[in-house]
Amino acid sequence: MSPFVLTREALLQPWRLWTCHALQFGWTHALLNLGALAVPAALVRPRVWPRMALALLVLAPVLGLAILLHLGDAEYRGASGLACAAWALAGVHLARARESRMEGLVLLGLLSAKLLAEIVAGATFLPGGPGWVSLPAAHRWGAALGVVGSPLLAAGEGRKPKA
Amino acid sequence: MPRHPSLFLAAVAAAALLAALACLGPTTVSHRSGLMEYLYPKNRLAPQPNPAGATLTLPLRIGVAFVPASGGTYPASLLPATVEKHLLDLLKDAFRNKPWVKDIQVIPTTYLSPRGGFDNLDQVSRLYGVSVIALVSVDQIQYTNPKWYSFAYLSIVGAYVLPGDRNDTRTLIDAAVFHAPTRTFLLRAPGQSIVKGSSTAVNLQERLREDSAKGLELAMGELARNLDAEVDAFKAQVASGERKEVDVITSQGSSLRATGGRGGAFGGFEVMAGLALAAAAVWRRRRA
Numbered sequence: 001m002s003p004f005v006l007t008r009e010a011l012l013q014p015w016r017l018w019t020c021h022a023l024q025f026g027w028t029h030a031l032l033n034l035g036a037l038a039v040p041a042a043l044v045r046p047r048v049w050p051r052m053a054l055a056l057l058v059l060a061p062v063l064g065l066a067i068l069l070h071l072g073d074a075e076y077r078g079a080s081g082l083a084c085a086a087w088a089l090a091g092v093h094l095a096r097a098r099e100s101r102m103e104g105l106v107l108l109g110l111l112s113a114k115l116l117a118e119i120v121a122g123a124t125f126l127p128g129g130p131g132w133v134s135l136p137a138a139h140r141w142g143a144a145l146g147v148v149g150s151p152l153l154a155a156g157e158g159r160k161p162k163a
Numbered sequence: 164m165p166r167h168p169s170l171f172l173a174a175v176a177a178a179a180l181l182a183a184l185a186c187l188g189p190t191t192v193s194h195r196s197g198l199m200e201y202l203y204p205k206n207r208l209a210p211q212p213n214p215a216g217a218t219l220t221l222p223l224r225i226g227v228a229f230v231p232a233s234g235g236t237y238p239a240s241l242l243p244a245t246v247e248k249h250l251l252d253l254l255k256d257a258f259r260n261k262p263w264v265k266d267i268q269v270i271p272t273t274y275l276s277p278r279g280g281f282d283n284l285d286q287v288s289r290l291y292g293v294s295v296i297a298l299v300s301v302d303q304i305q306y307t308n309p310k311w312y313s314f315a316y317l318s319i320v321g322a323y324v325l326p327g328d329r330n331d332t333r334t335l336i337d338a339a340v341f342h343a344p345t346r347t348f349l350l351r352a353p354g355q356s357i358v359k360g361s362s363t364a365v366n367l368q369e370r371l372r373e374d375s376a377k378g379l380e381l382a383m384g385e386l387a388r389n390l391d392a393e394v395d396a397f398k399a400q401v402a403s404g405e406r407k408e409v410d411v412i413t414s415q416g417s418s419l420r421a422t423g424g425r426g427g428a429f430g431g432f433e434v435m436a437g438l439a440l441a442a443a444a445v446w447r448r449r450r451a
Contacts, residue, residue: 008262032429032430032431033429035429035434035438036429036433036437038438038441039437039438039440039441042438042442042444043440043441043444074402075402080429083429087437100444103440103444107440110433110436110437114429114430
């Protein structure tokens, strides 16, 4: 087993809490998650990217710990939990500004629809592969953490640059 | 008194010299227990595996035992019982806290019959209430080579004080894990060690015994580490469907073959919708 996937051993090997989000189960899995991560990056202004990256870096281990609650003996890898956090972060951030409110609300609406569909239908319609299935709980935790962590994007927003 | 005392003394001296010179030559001692001889005695063919395959329900009750020495001689154990138990306890301690282990039973070799085969393995697994058994086989060779000054042993005093023997103990321990009810081979892992040392002629046997015990302990330590890695590889193989004859049921009751990995995954629809939104936003900003 890869020393970078998320398993219970992450409690003794904490790097797994970060690295598991970068590992995928295959090219399709990787491309879909990369596409999902590209959406908030394309919607927010480039000047917000560093703060968003920092926020995701902070949220990643918290999300990893939350996923451990649902993992049992299995292993976890994938960026979609983090992508959900990014969607929630960007959605709340965009919805706060008048000029981008519509985009933020649509993004949050799409995220809510996805989570609702997963609650209703389970993980059956999500991509999976030989030996792995999607873990919808990771998406719910990611979205919740994204909303909770959204002030991280607002920090320093109104600060004027030094002369 | 012999009629020719000088001739008698010369003969005794020559015999002593020959015996001493014989001690100066290189010697090899080997300890070996063969897994194949135990499981497939008399070149018997491997039994047909159960077509239903092996299903392991976590957490597992596991038995560990040394393969008995072949040949049907008494005692069946290759190692003293205390050494055997100490080594198996090392393995037991290494896996005691693994979440997939419920209990590890150390099975004395005396409970296994030499050349007993799978029938004997079935008996032992039922006796101990374990379905998975790790059979540990040992291959240890000890070489003793005289150093250049070992001729000083001929002085008698030299045999007590000069470390004129170079000892080399090479140990290979192999653990093969089987699911006894279905006679399915699950995985294997090796552990090896090399212990080098020297000794005087007088304490050679004692030193070889010490080196043997040290070599076994070091090899068992490496075996435990390798076994841990092999277990992880085995789980990954089951999860990916490479091991079609084996499935693992997790403590949550789900099949590892079906759900070995959990992934965070976006569906194509969400990604397309999100990208469409991003494209629309970018287009709107450019227009404004």
